[in-house]
Amino acid sequence: MALHLSDQLPALLLPREDGPINPFLSFQVLFQCKRYSGSVSVAQVRDFRGAMMGRADKGIILTTGTFTKDAKGEAVRDGVPPIELVNGEKLLDMHEELGLGLKPVTSYEVDVDFFEEFMA
Numbered sequence: 001m002a003l004h005l006s007d008q009l010p011a012l013l014l015p016r017e018d019g020p021i022n023p024f025l026s027f028q029v030l031f032q033c034k035r036y037s038g039s040v041s042v043a044q045v046r047d048f049r050g051a052m053m054g055r056a057d058k059g060i061i062l063t064t065g066t067f068t069k070d071a072k073g074e075a076v077r078d079g080v081p082p083i084e085l086v087n088g089e090k091l092l093d094m095h096e097e098l099g100l101g102l103k104p105v106t107s108y109e110v111d112v113d114f115f116e117e118f119m120a
Helices: 042-052 069-075 088-098 112-118
Strands: 003-005 013-015 029-034 058-063 083-086
Touching: 029 042, 042 058, 042 069, 042 083, 058 088, 069 083, 083 088
Parallel strands: 029 058, 058 083
Antiparallel strands: 003 013
16 A cells, blocks of 8 residues: 555645545655654664665654754755654644644633632
8 A cells, every 4th residue: 555645634644545646746655653752863864764765755754752953954965865854742733733643621720819819
């Protein structure tokens, strides 16, 4: 099954059984997910790029952590296939924006000033 960008959820890759939305926009994408509390290094981005060579037009690395400055630079280096980096904060923002796997919660903060006259 090929992965194609959905016209309804442009930030996510979704499997499509009915073929690509537009054959001119179809391309091969590889992705890697890393469950980290720390940072993904430049070496890990390079290793992923090596695995992509000849197999994909673009790569995506998702992490629950962050990326080092050098890793970010490597991802957009000229002359090689691009790698999109999605850190934990961006991943959460995407889930919030699309309502994926999240339930809205209403929260309240106590207004201490309101109760001050009753505390005397």
